[in-house]
Structure formats: C-alpha cells, structure tokens
Amino acid sequence: MKKFAGKVAVVTGSSGIGLGAALHFAREGAKVFICGIDEDINKKAIKAGAGMNIKVSKVDVSDPAQVEAWIGSIALEDTGIDILVNAAAIQTYGDTETTDINHWNRVISTNLNSCFLTSHFAYPLMKARGGGSIVHVSSVQGHSNQHNVLAYATSKGAIHALVRAQAVDAAKDNIRVNSISPGSIRTPLLEYAAQVVVGEGNPIEDTIAEFGKCHPIGRVGTIEETSALIDFLCSETSGFCSGSDFKIDGALLAYIGV
Template sequence: MHDEFKGKCAFVMGGTTGIGRAAAELLAARGGRVALFGAPVSADNRDAGLDSLPEGVVVFTGDGSQAAEVAAAMERTVAAFGGLDILVNSAAVHPYGTALETPESVWDRVMGVNVKSAFLTCHYGLPHLIARGGGAIVNVASNQGSANTAGLSAYATSKGAILAFTRTLAIDFGDRNIRANSVSPGPIDTPLLRVAAEKFGEGRERAAVYRDWSAKVPIRRIGTPAEIAEVIAFLASDRASFVTGADYAADGGLLAKLGF
C-alpha cells in the first residue's frame, strides 16, 4: 500500500490541521500528490507548522467558504498537478450553543465552513475528476450527524448536511465513475477536541479530561487523526472500488452503545 496513490492527485479542504492534515500526509506518504487548503496555522489551532509536511504536498491558505478563493486554489492545483483524482473535505468549526443561544452570524459561519466549503470543493473539483474518467470524494462528517449531545445545534446540523450531501454526490455522479463516501469520527485528539477539553475540563489537565471521556467509549480511549486518515485513504483508494454513498463510523463504538 505504500505507493497505492502513485500517479493520483488529491485536493484536501481543511488540510492545514487535524484530520485533514493527517489525511494529506498519509495520501502523500503513499505516493500521491496533494494540495491542501485551509486556514493559516496559528497558535489558536495548536498544530505543528506546515514546514514539516512531506514532499509532494503544496499548501494554499484561505477561507473555504469563499468561492473565489476555492476556485483559484483548485485551478492552481490542476495547473501544478495536471489533473485531480481525489477530493477530501475536512474543514470544520465547532462552536457551542443551542438554537436560542447561537447568533445568526455564528450559524452562518458554521454552515459556510463546514458545509459550503465541501460544496465549493466539489463544485470546482468535479469537472476535473470527470475529465480524468472518474475519482473519489471523501467527506468528513461526525457522529454528531447521526446522534447528538446538547448544545451543538449548528455543528450537528452541519454534519447532518454533510451526510446528505455525500449521498447526493454518489447518486448524481456514479455514472461518471465517481464514488462519494463519508467518515463519521467520534472523539479524536484534534485542535477542536482540545478546545472542548479546556472549555469543559473545569481547570483540569487535558489528560484527565480525556480519561473521563474515554470511559464512555467502548474502546476506552480517544482516537487519533492518523486513525481517521486510514479510513479516508481506504475510501479514496481502489480498494473501495464498489463503495459509494456510504458513511463509515470511526468512533470507537460510541454510537453502538445505548446511553440508558
């Protein structure tokens, strides 16, 4: 599998941190050429700088909810690579609040980053996949798209939208040899989860908060971005050649367990 993406070109939306970053690194490590697009890395998102990315990865920073920025990055990617075979959508913001507490501006921002960025990636990327005779799309959803905790109105809604969007892609472009699937992570050690640990940890160290949360997961631990990247790589690869319109839960068994 070390060269299964040799000759393949991928565009990863939300690729500067977290799961998207891990997916970009794995695709490149297995022979692919990868363009990643995302917000500039800063102290706020707590991930390593982009200078450590493997060879074969190019970086575009910007706002994934802005059509002009995504279109420009897509065209620069195709100019550099000669085409596209894989689209990965992993951009996300994760504010807290009920429908009563969430300001309209926050709701719009969540839908822009979490949903519109995926639409724009596909809108501008699909013609290039079609020109190559097919390809694969992998969208990062969440177990919050299927079951919910309190106070995540905008985020959970956005992830439910990603599940529906994935199914429409599979239906609309299957006859073009394009597969579309999603992966729904549970608690993963990303910048988003670290912010949650700080918010709800009541001053405790992150490791202690993670231990408490791990006790609620059947597999008894928090997942890693690298583990989700493996699922993304499978869905993007020819090993998943007859898989489309599916959602793969990668949540340590969290949704399999009744809370009552």
C-alpha cells in the same frame, strides 16, 4: 510501487485529521494540495510535510471565490484531481436561543458549504482523470448529538444528505462520494473541546480520558486510524462503496448507556 503514486489529492484542513490524511497520501506517493485558513497552523503543516510532495495554501473554504481560485491554481499545475477530502471545520456551541444568524451562517458555510464548493470546482478535474473519490469528514454528531451544538450538528447531518445526492449523480462519471463520522479523535479540535469543558488554562488530559471512556472501546481514536479509513475510501479496494457514511467511533453510536 506506492499505493497513491501518480495520484493528485486535494485536502482541506491543515491540522488534525486533514493533515494526517495529507501526510499519508504524500507518503504513499500522491501529489497533495492542502489548505487551511490559519497562517500559524499552515506553517506547522509546511514543516510536517517538509521533503514531501505537499503544497499548503491559505484558503478560507467558506468563501466561494477563494475555493474557486485555489482549485483553479491546482488545475494550472496538473491535469486533474483523483482524491478530494474535506476535513476543514469549526466547532461552536449554542442552542436555538443562543445561536444567532451570524454564528449559524459561519458554521454552515465553513462546515457544509465548503464540501459543496470544493466538490463543485474539483468535479471537472476529477472527470478529466476518468473518476475519483470524494470523502467528506462528518461527525457522530451528524447522527446523534450532545447538548448545545445546534449549528455544528446540523452542518454534519447535512453532509450525509449531500453525500447521498452527490453519489447518485456522480456514479455516471466514475466518481465515488462517501463521508466518515468520527467519534472523539485526538486532534487540536478535540483538545479545544476538552479545554471548553475544564476552562482556560486547566489541564485537559483527564477530560480527554473521560471522552475516551464514553466510547465502549474505552479510549479516543487516533489520526492514524482515521487516515486508514480515508485511505480505504480513496483506494480501489473500496470500488463498490459510494453514497455511504462510515463511522469510526469506537462503538459510541452503537451504545445505549443505560
């Protein structure tokens, strides 16, 4: 019997880590609902999930009405939700002086409010299943950050507080809540970050290798490694894990580079 047979998994972010987790859950027998804001990215996700039990929807996770309608449409198809993974996010650059309020609101609503909104609307459906697991994808930058990532780092740090607050309250309903904090993982977002470093049109491979060298393990992580951690947090094996953040960072945050 497959590990997630009979389970219903809801995932935000239809590329990179979100798509990797969605494909993993589907391969392991779950019925999966995934969403993303970008039509072209969603089309690629539909292609990647062809033949599997995955439904891809266009949703802006920063918009409460769209999140409510999406989760509502899932409620019409199924009796509940067992797994919720929030991986949708944007990475932007700016400091206190250069980040304006529109930039700030866009990042906070996409990266942080979305984690609350999906949880809020999915919660009754998780209770209906007798419990479940929520995993929010944070970042090492929620612990310790580079220059010029004010809004992003704030959104990711706040996820750690959200996890604690949710986990304490949700324990009575047998719902566990955790986050993961990846270091550099090879995804479209990381490739975008590398492109920002080298400039438009220039090759990014050397920069990605440099990112990798910043991690004591000496390389960037993979989507498969990240899916394995999400798998653990969404399975019975992690039944006593709730209210925590799990780093998957090749020892990046353990290291003081002096």
